[in-house]
Structures are given as structure tokens and as C-alpha cells.
Amino acid sequence: MRPSVSTAVTGGPGKPRTPASGLLLAGTSFKHEHFDVILAEGFSGGFFEVHAENYMGAGGPPHRMLGAIRADYPLSLHGVCMSIGGREALDKAHLDRFRLLVERYEPALVSEHLAWSSHAGTYLNDLLPLPYDRSTLDSVCAHIAQVQDAIRRPLLLENPATYVTFTTSTLSETDFLTEVVRRTGCRLLLDINNVFVSATNHGYSATRYLTDFPLHCVDEIHLAGHAEQMDSEAGLTLIDSHDRSVSAAVWALYEHVIENTGVTPTLIEWDSDLPAWTVLRAEARKAEQLLRNLTLTAMEGMSHDC
Numbered sequence: 001m002r003p004s005v006s007t008a009v010t011g012g013p014g015k016p017r018t019p020a021s022g023l024l025l026a027g028t029s030f031k032h033e034h035f036d037v038i039l040a041e042g043f044s045g046g047f048f049e050v051h052a053e054n055y056m057g058a059g060g061p062p063h064r065m066l067g068a069i070r071a072d073y074p075l076s077l078h079g080v081c082m083s084i085g086g087r088e089a090l091d092k093a094h095l096d097r098f099r100l101l102v103e104r105y106e107p108a109l110v111s112e113h114l115a116w117s118s119h120a121g122t123y124l125n126d127l128l129p130l131p132y133d134r135s136t137l138d139s140v141c142a143h144i145a146q147v148q149d150a151i152r153r154p155l156l157l158e159n160p161a162t163y164v165t166f167t168t169s170t171l172s173e174t175d176f177l178t179e180v181v182r183r184t185g186c187r188l189l190l191d192i193n194n195v196f197v198s199a200t201n202h203g204y205s206a207t208r209y210l211t212d213f214p215l216h217c218v219d220e221i222h223l224a225g226h227a228e229q230m231d232s233e234a235g236l237t238l239i240d241s242h243d244r245s246v247s248a249a250v251w252a253l254y255e256h257v258i259e260n261t262g263v264t265p266t267l268i269e270w271d272s273d274l275p276a277w278t279v280l281r282a283e284a285r286k287a288e289q290l291l292r293n294l295t296l297t298a299m300e301g302m303s304h305d306c
Contacts, residue, residue: 002176006197024074024108024265024290029213031270034277037146041277042072046284047108048188051077051117056097070105076220076267077107078238084143084157085130086116098149106159109220109265111156111189112147114177115139131166155186156219161194163201170283173198174212181217188214190220192253193246193269197238206253215261223254223287256291263291288301 027047033152048069055062057097069075079098082090102110115127130136147155157180159160160172171179177188199206229237246254246268258264266287270280 001200005276011134025263025291026052026268027074027076027267028212028268028280028284029270030066030069031061031274032065033274034280035069037277039068043281045285045288047074047076047265047267048280049109049218049269052077052079053081055095055101066105075105076109076111076265077101077105079112080127081117082112082143082147083115083117084112084139084147085114085128086119086143087139090143092144095147095150096131098147102151102153108156108158109189110151110153111158111220113158113160114295115160116178127160127162129160129166132169132171132173134170137171137176137179141180141183144180144186148184148186149195156189157181158189158191158222159213160192161192161197163237165202170180172211172212173213178214178217181214186220188217189220189222190257191217192226192257193224193226193250194223194240194249196198196247196253197226197240200236200238207256210253210257215257216262218261219264221254221257221261221264222269223250223266224249224282242269243272245271245279251286254287258291258294263295268293 024047025045028043030048030050050066055066057063066075081094082098093254113127114130116130117123117125117127130140142156144155155178159177180186181188195208195209195213199209224242225243225246226238227239227243229239231237250252254266258266266284268280268283268287270283274280
């Protein structure tokens, strides 16, 4: 039976916030290597995220697997190649394939990245940074409006992990995202690992960044692992690698965030060096427990108020 899902939320800053369906708490990336064990063992209360580009073919094994997963679990559809931040026009054929996936699987959440990933018709297989200025803002807002018109729902825009910045930027990343939401009505996907990676790489405070972030616009949270790389000139650089468990520092930031956002659907990303399903599920269960603890604490506070 396909569950009814919704991204509508209740509550406000510092209060429990749950999807209207009550289903979306914590989920994981769906990988075909885990398909059989997921069917056998189940993932009660969980949801799955897939990269849209992996399912843009007409049929075959990917769709058979995803159809079986979608029959029992909500989905988060995550685009990685729309090139929202690019200067060129969006690829209409790509956008149409994206729209058809939304219509086919009716995902609970639909998201893309604040990045560019193509040039002159060539996809670069990377999420590249952009300057935060008024010209870029106009372009990004126009692209988001085009996507939202196509899929007929708000798009969640994800903050990037970055390794370089632009001297031409005239807006902070948080101000840029706030303005994008104001102008387009889109929502945000807060990737806390990306915040930690970027803050470490550029030498600013992740906590201060989150203080400035429009948390009231966040409808989904991403958590992931990162790798450390030493450079003889730059020193320590963090890489958003998605190939290991979430770090203690990112978990700490997550607890800080949900104290302010309330209960928000949370996704564990793990895209390479895949562990056993039990390991990935345990990461999601950790996030779920933190969300449930938040709800219990809030309910206890309400009972004391009475």
C-alpha cells in the first residue's frame, strides 16, 4: 500500500514540527545493493532518497526496484544535474525528465542544489560554486521559478559544500538563500555536513552560519560523512565525501539545529564505500531518536505549563 505523504508541517521555532502524515522522521539514501535486505527486514517509519538522474531511463531494473520501494515508503527525490546556479538556460529535456519522475513517483520531498554543473551542453559531474551577487541571484530565481512551474510544487534548495569562494560576491550565502526563498517561494534543504565542511575550509564558524541561516524555511535536513585531506599549502581541507558515518561535530550541530527548527525530516546520505544495511539504518535510527527525544522534551514542557 502506498502511504499518503505530505510536506506540510505544524509548529514553530523551538516547537515540535512534524509532517502532516506523521511519516517522515529519518531516512537514508536508497542503494540497489541494499534492496533485498530492505524488502526482507523492512525500515519501519523510514523514508528513502534517490538521485533523480539515476532514474531518468524509461524502465528496467532501476524502476522495478524503485517502484517496489515506493510502494511501501515515502521518497525524497534529489536532483544533482539541473545546474540551478548556471548562467545558461536550463536543459528543457532534462527538466521534462525530472518532471515526469515527480509525476510518476509522487515524492514527499523534491530538491536540488545551489550549484552549477553543466556548460555548453556538457555535464561536468560535479556541483560547482557560484558568486553570490545580484546578477546570480536573478538567474537562480528565474531557474527555480521555471522548475517549480514544471513540477507544480515548491522546490527545496540545498546549501552547497564549497572549497573556493568568489571575491566578487556581494552577499553572504545565508543572505543569498534568504532572498531566493523570499522571491521564489521555494523551501530549503539544510545540509549540515556541507555547513561544517565549508566553515572548516574557509575558516568561519559553523554555529554562526546556522544562526544566520533561515531555519524557518527548512523542510529537510541532510547529514553525511566527510573526509579529511591535508594540503601542503592550504593545510586541512574537508571533502564532502558521503563515504562514512556522520562525524560527532556534525551530530552536535544537528542537535543545535533541531532545537530551533523542531522535528524536521532528516536524511542520511551515504553514496560510496557502502556499509551493510544495518550500519546505514543505525545512522538513520540515531537521527530518529534525537527527533523523538525532542518531541518528548517539548511534550513534557507543555505538560508542566499546564
